[in-house]
Structures are given as structure tokens and as C-alpha cells.
Amino acid sequence: MMNSNYYKCKKIMNIMDKRGEKGQLAIFVIIALVIVFVIAVIFLFPRLKIALSGGEFTPEKYLRSCIEPEIKPKMELLNKQGGYANPQGFLVLNETNGVEKIKYLCYTNEYYKTCTVQEAMIKTHYEQELNNLMKEKIKDCATSLKTAYEGRGYSVSQGAIKSSIDIVSSKMNVKFDVPMSVSKNQESNKYNGFTVEIRTEMYNLLILSQTIVEFENIYGDSEITTFMAYYPHLKIEKIKLSEGSKVYILSDIKTGESFRFASRSLSWPPGYRLQ
């Protein structure tokens, strides 16, 4: 009796072990499928990945993650070309990675004369230029925001998309002027637009560039040592070229951001200029 019970138990346990193995296998398969699905989602929807990784979903956070990777390279382009994407009236500089154009913000083609201002408001122009470069991306981001909301079960209505960029002290405000209403069940939200803040020290660099241009225009040169004494967090370099042009490079020591532009003012001809 005891033996028969023992064998029954053993048989049951064997059956259970086999079932357990099958169950474990099924669980592993399900986990593997979930992992594959998550990876696929992350790879197929990078924007969703960014939004998800940021925790709580907010339009500002979503838009920020959408534009930030694009805006930085655009800023770098403007920063090395004097605030212009396609400069006219530029200095050609041969660098190791090719020929670079740097906009003359103050220029005279003559000797012995101070330069004529070529860009009166550097910061305002920079904002406009950056906005023009980012316009399409900003539209894409606003449209994908709508899609992201819809993917979360919201019904969304979105108006015309406009944008502007405002650089202020220590940051840049990217304004999405896009009226939007979002609703789900009883919940409903209306937005006139969104503002995304991006940390940047461009404000000081652009305002100081304006001051340097004024000095170039009035005195024909500027004393960079004095500027650096006033702004301890800024580094200013002035490179003088043979034909009288100067390249100013302004850098923020903490962030590493830099802005450069060219000027040609009060230059002297080589020799006695007898001819």
C-alpha cells in the first residue's frame, strides 16, 4: 500500500515536473517576445523612446526631446559662420577639414578706413536665422506631438504651426505657436502654444560680438584683454590675417560654446603704398 502510494506520488511529481518544464519554457518564450517587441518599438519609434525615457509625458518634454538633437548642429553651423547659414560677404578660411566661410559683420574694402557695419543686430538676426533653419523640424515635431497624443487615445485638433526663437540670458526659448486642444474621456486641455527652454550661453556671446563690432566700426579695432577682464567666463581670441581681416572667436569657458565672425577695419597696406 505504502509502495503503491509512493509510486503514485512519484508519477504525479514526474508529470508535474514535465508540465513545469513546459510552463517555464512558455514563460521564457513570452519574455523573449516581450523583449523583442520592446526593442522593436524603441528602434522603430525613436521619438517615443525619448518621450518614454523622460518619465511623465508632457508636450514640452516631448517637443524638447524632438528638437534638441537637431538644433545643436544648426547652432554649430551658425556659430562658425558668423550667424549666417549661407553667408554673403564672407571671409574664406582654409581649415584642415575644408574651406570655411565666415561672415564679415563689419567690413571695408579700403585701407586706412574703419569698417561699415554689415549686420546691425547680431542676436536678432541669429534668432531669425536659427528659426528659419529649424522651421521644418519644428513643424515635424508639432505634428508628431499630435500623433503621440493620438497614440495615447486622445483626440487632438491642431491649428497652424508657427515658431520663433528668443535667446535670453543662459537659455534659448523655442516657441511653438501652435493652438491645440487635446481631449480624452472627460479630460480636455487647450494650449495656445508651447515653449521649450534649451540651456545655452549664446546670449552673452552674441551681445559681446555686437559690442566688438561697434568698437571695430568706431575705432577700427577692439581690445580683447579688457573684454575678458569684464567677462571672466568668456575667452576671446583675435586672429589677424595678412590682408587686414580679423577673425574673432568668442567662447564660453563653462559650456564650450563658441561664436566666430570676421571684420576688416582700419587695415594698413603693406609697404609705402607708393603706387
Place this chain on the structure above:
Amino acid sequence: MKVKMNKKIIMIFAFVFIVLAINNVSAVFNNTGCCEETKNGFFCQNVQEQECKGVWEPTSCDSTSYCKAGTCYESIEGTCSSNTPRIVCNKVLNGSWSAERPAACNLGCCVLGDQAAFVSLVRCKRLSGMLGLQTIFNKNINNEVQCVLGVQNQDKGACVYELDFEDTCKFTTRAECTGVNGSVKGEFFKNKLCTDPELGTNCERTRDTICVPGKDEVYFRDSCGNAGNIYDASKIEDVEYWTNVKTKTDSCNSKSANSNSKTCGNCNYMLGSFCSDSKTAGTRPIYGSNICADLNCEKTANGQSYRHGESWCVYDDEGTTGKGDNAVGARFYKHICVNGEEILEQCADFKQEECIEDKIKTPYGDFNEAACRVNRWQDCLLQMNELDCKNTDKRDCLWKEDIKLNSSFEGTCVPKNTPGIKFWEGEDAKAICGQASVKCVVTFEEGLVSGEKCVKNCECLTTGWLNSRNDICKSLGDCGPKINWLGKIGYKTGYNYTIGKK
């Protein structure tokens, strides 16, 4: 006739030419005028008509309506750009141009918390807005120093106010605390810190430090985020130090830069230290994450050490300076010590600028300052006497008494630092260097018996004379037998020395 023959004077003409080989490029005389926009994209330039893609007038730009210089005012930022052509201003969004400086550009004193800016009213509003402050603008203060001093003399202390049914505190100015400047309205305690136990606020001492914008030093930080006194590791538990405001001179090692000090945050910008993140500085303090970073430059290219902000002249090309014999292609450089880094600024090429330096006496010791200044050599050759030549108020020349370019002069006045010339193009070099060319007529008299005797200008046949002429030649510019900035001599002799007979 016979006597004449006997006393035949043999004239030997020694011709000495010092001439450089130069390519000929003819100069072209051009008619230029004011161009609104050139084909290269420059505004308001004096160019020929065919280089212009906009409006062109055969007159100066200031006489035209589109390029006339005036003030450009941008109404959003409140900034004014003077001396701006109308066409350039018209391109600016929200920009308006006026021939006279508009009233909106008038400057006044803008108070921004415990700091100040000497700006226009609109600019003041913009800056105040950015900082979340109420606009305080005083148009009666008409100089920057007065403006800054006025703000520095403001009372500062703990401003106690209620927030969410709790007494909290902000370290600020009296004006801001009492509501004159608006962001908080509370009770003001002059020269008290927010951590004063008697104030009974929720602000407590911490072991953290902060860098305060506009200040050199590292400050203790309280739990409300306010700056306390200057960081001093020995005072971290000192209640009195967390109660009353201490001046810089009352704080630790006030006469020292305290660079990389782990215990004292009394940085001094003038001595070469400044509050910085300890990670960037590379040294960790005992408390907090900020330290007085060393901004000075140790052992620079010339082997000397300099303080932050100091600048000095460097001439490390071959050849000499100030002796009228600079090497071809040599250049002056100004080096600057900035944040522990040695950066350089080239003075203008072709030695059109030279570097000058001097020391300034400061309370912290001598401070070296250098500058690239225009090389005033242009009228050296015109000076007829030593006094005018050596007039350093007007020119940078060198007097050579023993040599005369012009027989009516007492000597020769030459540039102290010889200007560079584009000798590989144009006619300039030929004309400049040609001034040193000379024809010396040496007269010989035939002896009664035999031989010839030199009677006039005999020195022209000596090596000394040749060398002195070469010296003159070299001091005119990149002329004659010179070395280049690497110390290499030219492929040609740089002069011709010919002796002929007549």
C-alpha cells in the same frame, strides 16, 4: 691742349646699384563710387560700378540716402547700433533707422538686484524681465561708474517673509525686500544672514557652497539657496559666522588668491583666482563642490609666469627688432594669460603694427600690459634732422648720422622696425628699395710719373661704404641682403654693386 692732356684726369665712375628684381604690374586708376550692395554681398562699399549689383552712385556713401550712417534702434531688445547704414538697419526685424540718435537710446542706470547696468530704458525693462525683477531705471545718472557705485552701496541683509504659512528668507537688498524692487515683500534685517537663529526662518546651514554671479569668491549656501559668508572650512560650525555678514577683508586669507585652497574660498580675480567648479579646477575642497580656480599662467613660452589678464610682447622670429633690420616675414605677437591658458594675438602683418608693453602699478604688484600699436614709420625718410627723426610722439624712426640719402639732409632717418613689402608683386618694392640705389662718382688723378691717385669719393670703393649702403637699403623695408623670419638668407644677393670706368 698738351697741358690739358698731361693733367688728364681720369675719371672713373663707380656705379653702385642696389636693386631688387621685381615683377612689373601696372597700376590702374579706377573710378569708384558708393555701392548699395556689391556682387560679393557687402553693403555700402566704395567700389567700381561693375562690381556693384545694387544702386551705385559716383559719390561717397555718406552722401547717399541708402548708405548714410545713423543710429539703428531695435525696439524689442532696446539696443542701439550707431554708425549704421540705413540699408543695413532696414533689414533688421523691428529695427528703425534715424540720422540723429533717438531719445530711446539715451542711457541711464538700470538697477538689477544687487547689480547695475548702464543701458537704455527699453533695455533695462528687457534685462529686468529676464531676471524676474521690477524695472528700476534712473535716467539722471549719466555715467557708468556712478551707476555701479550706487548699487554697491545698497544695504544688504536677510529679508524674512512668509511662504506657505512658514517663515522663510532671502538674502537681498533692502529695496528688493521692502517691495520697492518687488519680487519679495518682507521684513529686512541689515547685514544679517538668513541662517541667523534669531530670525527663526526655515533656512539652515549646509555643507555646500556656491559661486555667485558677479562675485569672485566661493560662498557657503544655506538650505534656502541663499549665499552665506565666504567659504571657510574652519567656520562651518561657527554660529556667529552664519549669523552676520562678513566683509571680504574680514574673511580668510584676504590678501591671498587662495588658488586651489581646500579650506578657504576667498578668491581674488585681480590676483588670479575665481570661483569655479572643483571638477573643472581639478582640486576638491573639504566641503562643497566649488573652489578658487587658479587662473594664472605658469612658465609661459618665454619661460616666465604671468597673472591672469596680463599680456606681454613676444618676437620670436629670427633677426632683430628696433634696429632697422627686421627679418622678412617677421611679425610681432602679443601673448595673453587667460584662465591659466596662454593665448596669442598677432600684430598686423608686414610689421604694420608693433607690440609695445609696460607695467602698471597695482595694489597687488606690477601688472604687465601689452598692445599691438600702429608702426609709425611712414614719414621717417622725410625727416631732415635728428630731432624730428627721434620725435617718438609722432613717429617710430631711427637716426643714422653717417649716411645720407639726400645730400641736403644731416643724416638718414629710417624706420625703427622696417615695414614689410609685397616684393613679389607690384611696383612698390622697386620704388621703395630703389631709394637706396646710388651712383657714386670716384675721381682719380693720374700721377706725373705713373699710377692713379684717388682724389674724390674714395670711400665708395671700400667695403665699409658698401656695408653702410646695404644697411640703408635694408632699413627701408624688405630690401637688400636680408634674412627671412626663419633666419634663411635669400637666393639672390639682394643688391648689385658695379664698378665702371669712363
